[in-house]
Amino acid sequence: MAVWDEFVPAGELERLRERGFGGEVEAGSRVCLLVIDVTLSFISTDYPTGCGQVGRDRLPAIVKLLDHARELGVPRVLTCGSAPDAVFVGGAVKLSSDPATARRVHEAPFPPELTPRDDEYVLSKAKASAFFGTPLLTYLTRHGVDTLVVCGTTTSGCVRATVVDAASYGFRVLVAEDACFDRSPFAHAANLFDIQLKYGSVVDTGRAIELMGT
Template structure:
């Protein structure tokens, strides 16, 4: 963080964990995780996928609410005005790249939604689910950091959740926008942390509530 931002108090107050966590898993669909597709296989996304898998293994064992999503449309007419031709051509319900990667998806456990915009919270019912579950802290995982992760983090903040983004559980196509966007939301809206710290917090939460 630059001295100018620090002098103006950006990032001076931490968010912290609250009383109950929930996890959102944003767009780990095959379109992003399988290298055979135009948007698939970015190294930072695959790193985030593996770390999120590790996080979810623990979270589900501890009965932490999980909301998981893909982005898909019935046809281009339904889509917003995406400027990415690969999205317009492949983010379709009947396309083989549309399903969520099974490495991070448990349909019998996760609230699973299909979102139509960048944020997992936009018109999906995820916030209603977290309200019922008494979640006050949202851990954001998925891709891409500069797009749907940023949008999800800002919506989470706007819904008044404590919002935690583990850097190694989110990914992007390039490292620079990944770092830039984490730095930016980290000095305004969220705590940017890592998988190890989140696992430690989940362990502490489980012990408090056992």
């Protein structure tokens, strides 16, 4: 059962598939794991941007993906907000347009389970997409990456924006549903539904690990 099944009207998915939407994406020759914004400001409700328990619940799956990527030695990118940029150019959403809020949110650390290693690219960004105004495309090109495995938060915001840009740049995109989270279950499901139809493949963590290789 797909996460969007309870929200999609009966027959809609079938009609869209008949018109050519959907289909599966297979991994290419070089995978990169992209962990989007899994900092304490998006997990803990001590922050206005926090998603709460759903973030904590998804953390083990995210750690599992990261551990597997580390074992394989494939490129890994962990994104976070750029406090200085957000203060001067505004944050990714309306909520973080206030400079004080933007600085507090984007200065939050990663949870201990996701402490980056020295060989992992910690990419700071001001806006939703990990590609917008950052060197991510250069990094991926330099490492010969053709496929992105994406996880993190929020599904309807920074994950979706990054996925759309990745597809626009010609990357194969795999999104690990059970390693993504959002404040809204509806927004989580609706955006994954749209990603599956148009931009990539939505899979579970186990399938994402298989596609990353052994």
